[in-house]
Amino acid sequence: MAELLASHIASNVVVGLLLLGLFGLWRAVRKHRLWSESLRSVYRRRPIAVWICALYLLVGLSDSVAWVGGQQLGADTVSGHEPKTLLDRAFGDTKEKSYSAPLAGAEFYAKSALRHPGTHLLGTDILGRDVLFVTLKGVRIALLIGGLTSLIAIPLALLMGVLAGYFGKWIDDGVFFVVSVLQSMPSILLLIALITALPKSTLSVCVALAVTSWVGFCRLSRGETMKLRELDYVHAARALGVSEWRIIWRHILPNLTHLIVITFALTFSGLVLSEAVLAWLNIGVEGSWGQMIAQAKSELSREPVVWWNLTSAGSALFVLILAINLLGDAIRDVLDPRTARERQ
Amino acid sequence: MLSYIVRRTAYGVLVVLGVLFFLFALFFLVTKPDDIARKAIGDKAMPAVIEQWKKNHGYDRPLWPGAGHLKDNMLVEHYRRMLTFDFGRSDADDTLILERIERGAGPSLSLTLPEFALGVLLGIGFSLFVAFFRETYIDRSTVVLSVLGMSISSLLYIIGGQYLIGKELRWFPISGWDPSWAVRQRFLALPVLVGIAASLGSSVRFYRTVFIEEIYKDYVRTARAKGAGEVRIMTRHVLQNAMIPILTSIVTEIPFLLMGSLLLEASFGIPGLGSLTVDAINSNDFATLRTMVYIGSLFFVAGQIVTDISYTIADPRIRLD
Numbered sequence: 001m002a003e004l005l006a007s008h009i010a011s012n013v014v015v016g017l018l019l020l021g022l023f024g025l026w027r028a029v030r031k032h033r034l035w036s037e038s039l040r041s042v043y044r045r046r047p048i049a050v051w052i053c054a055l056y057l058l059v060g061l062s063d064s065v066a067w068v069g070g071q072q073l074g075a076d077t078v079s080g081h082e083p084k085t086l087l088d089r090a091f092g093d094t095k096e097k098s099y100s101a102p103l104a105g106a107e108f109y110a111k112s113a114l115r116h117p118g119t120h121l122l123g124t125d126i127l128g129r130d131v132l133f134v135t136l137k138g139v140r141i142a143l144l145i146g147g148l149t150s151l152i153a154i155p156l157a158l159l160m161g162v163l164a165g166y167f168g169k170w171i172d173d174g175v176f177f178v179v180s181v182l183q184s185m186p187s188i189l190l191l192i193a194l195i196t197a198l199p200k201s202t203l204s205v206c207v208a209l210a211v212t213s214w215v216g217f218c219r220l221s222r223g224e225t226m227k228l229r230e231l232d233y234v235h236a237a238r239a240l241g242v243s244e245w246r247i248i249w250r251h252i253l254p255n256l257t258h259l260i261v262i263t264f265a266l267t268f269s270g271l272v273l274s275e276a277v278l279a280w281l282n283i284g285v286e287g288s289w290g291q292m293i294a295q296a297k298s299e300l301s302r303e304p305v306v307w308w309n310l311t312s313a314g315s316a317l318f319v320l321i322l323a324i325n326l327l328g329d330a331i332r333d334v335l336d337p338r339t340a341r342e343r344q
Numbered sequence: 345m346l347s348y349i350v351r352r353t354a355y356g357v358l359v360v361l362g363v364l365f366f367l368f369a370l371f372f373l374v375t376k377p378d379d380i381a382r383k384a385i386g387d388k389a390m391p392a393v394i395e396q397w398k399k400n401h402g403y404d405r406p407l408w409p410g411a412g413h414l415k416d417n418m419l420v421e422h423y424r425r426m427l428t429f430d431f432g433r434s435d436a437d438d439t440l441i442l443e444r445i446e447r448g449a450g451p452s453l454s455l456t457l458p459e460f461a462l463g464v465l466l467g468i469g470f471s472l473f474v475a476f477f478r479e480t481y482i483d484r485s486t487v488v489l490s491v492l493g494m495s496i497s498s499l500l501y502i503i504g505g506q507y508l509i510g511k512e513l514r515w516f517p518i519s520g521w522d523p524s525w526a527v528r529q530r531f532l533a534l535p536v537l538v539g540i541a542a543s544l545g546s547s548v549r550f551y552r553t554v555f556i557e558e559i560y561k562d563y564v565r566t567a568r569a570k571g572a573g574e575v576r577i578m579t580r581h582v583l584q585n586a587m588i589p590i591l592t593s594i595v596t597e598i599p600f601l602l603m604g605s606l607l608l609e610a611s612f613g614i615p616g617l618g619s620l621t622v623d624a625i626n627s628n629d630f631a632t633l634r635t636m637v638y639i640g641s642l643f644f645v646a647g648q649i650v651t652d653i654s655y656t657i658a659d660p661r662i663r664l665d
Contacts, residue, residue: 183644184360185363186640193367194370196625198374277499277607282625290497297503300503301511321495
């Protein structure tokens with residue numbers, strides 16, 4: 001009980017910090033003309049993708065803010081004491097006994113009457129849960145997988161890449177060796193090895209995904225730093241006696257920010273898709289769309305076919321990945337001067 | 345040249361030793377031999393039974409080298425076993441791991457080789473065609489289609505293929521396997537098709553970018569000024585020059601072909617190395633898992649060395665020193 005309480009309070013605090021961070025980011029972007037122009041340009045290119053991402057973020061956030069008490073939900077007595085998220089409260093009690101088709105009035109196989117006939121827009125799954133509700137619950141998990149993993153992988157890659165690229169010598173040799181070792185293992189096997197060896201939890205999956213995905217950005221930031229290190233203004237700063245750390249902070253890192261944004265956008269969708277593969281192998285995150293799809297495989301061999309589980313999880317995943325892919329391409333086109341040539 | 349080969353190989357060996365240490369850390373330090381034993385024979389096993397199991401599977405030595413057991417410890421034993429290909433027995437069912445790997449390589453290759461070859465040919469041919477029609481609606485709609493294709497999870501391709509082609513149209517069996525080649529073809533058709541479809545989007549996109557980048561280079565303009573036809577420019581000039589980045593991406597994938605395809609093999613019932621790995625996950629067979637990772641990295645490192653050396657042959661501008 002105390003644990004449950006602590007976890008939902010922690011999750012609320014994280015949501016608060018996230019909103020604060022987003023607000024801070026918004027302020028920072030507004031202050032810099034270049035960034036706010038880029039942002040506007042991305043929005044002009046892909047307005048729908050931006051709105052879809054915002055919508056997913058909103059659903060994910062509404063499923064992260066939770067509190068105890070209020071309405072007594074469900075026939076089972078336990079659920080009244082558990083913290084409920086905003087999303088849980090919006091849906092209320094929707095549980096049925098088993099499968100029912102979208103908007104049906106009776107159960108799919110047993111043909112007995114439902115408790116809430118005609119209210120399940122996307123039907124119910126084998127446990128009688130409303131599929132729309134379960135699918136929306138998956139939003140938070142997908143964003144968590146992409147977001148948390150990036151939050152681990154990108155700072156790590158940036159730190160290693162910049163240190164290796166800026167200081168060179170043995171630091172570079174060491175980082176390059178670690179990168180070579182990690183890269184020489186087939187990424188799916190490395191992922192599996194990590195997840196089976198680590199304790200089973202969402203964080204473990206994210207850590208495993210981070211270990212396999214930080215390498216690419218590390219190489220990228222290492223190469224960029226090596227180029228930036230030789231630029232005139234860095235030499236000038238060094239000649240003026242500016243300390244190495246201050247040079248990195250003031251002159252190197254700001255020139256890598258666009259790469260951070262591009263990498264974040266372009267790897268996010270890959271991470272969510274990787275988790276779906278892991279779910280298929282039974283080592284994914286509980287409640288993810290990948291898990292829903294994996295379970296739906298057997299539903300297609302039923303007679304008559306249960307299709308709504310697969311289609312809702314599949315299309316929720318597809319729309320998110322498509323929006324992020326399109327947005328990522330737009331962000332890269334706007335921020336990366338090298339791809340500008342391709343558009344001529 | 346010779347000194348480069350020697351140095352490159354030495355670094356490769358160093359990387360493999362690094363991989364082995366990583367595996368040691370993961371499977372002996374993070375997951376202790378006691379955990380492996382408990383996962384294999386159950387949580388409630390008696391301590392004596394666990395000790396016996398560890399003894400049978402060679403997990404009973406001290407982890408690190410120390411006084412009195414300089415050679416007889418897990419670290420040295422782990423390196424000795426892996427480097428001499430004496431992988432021992434599976435943690436789950438006591439079969440010889442090496443034997444199972446040898447048996448699985450054939451089925452894996454018979455799936456991945458045709459999938460890979462057809463996929464590359466289709467991808468290159470299609471993107472060359474699209475690059476020829478650049479800045480027309482053919483090009484633009486292909487780009488949109490490839491992004492759409494990339495955004496669909498590979499799980500959906502598998503399920504969709506099995507349902508549509510296997511169950512509804514009944515063109516090919518949904519899943520299964522047969523050792524004889526005549527029957528095997530029928531079982532392999534669907535997974536090969538699904539595998540190609542799932543990767544076509546991203547490969548067309550990649551190849552197209554490479555081709556488009558080449559098209560705007562000076563030598564193409566020169567060829568055009570000389571009076572070479574567009575088709576000739578695409579096939580003779582652009583394709584040949586684009587082969588270096590394309591070869592790089594292709595060659596790095598070849599070593600992994602032998603490792604099979606986890607998803608396809610597991611969902612289509614092909615008894616290859618991918619299925620072996622999936623079985624190992626489901627039965628907590630750590631010995632097989634770490635062997636698979638090791639063999640994968642071995643292939644990768646060997647492939648990288650061969651690639652780096654063969655570059656000197658493909659592109660005379662690259663000089664090794």
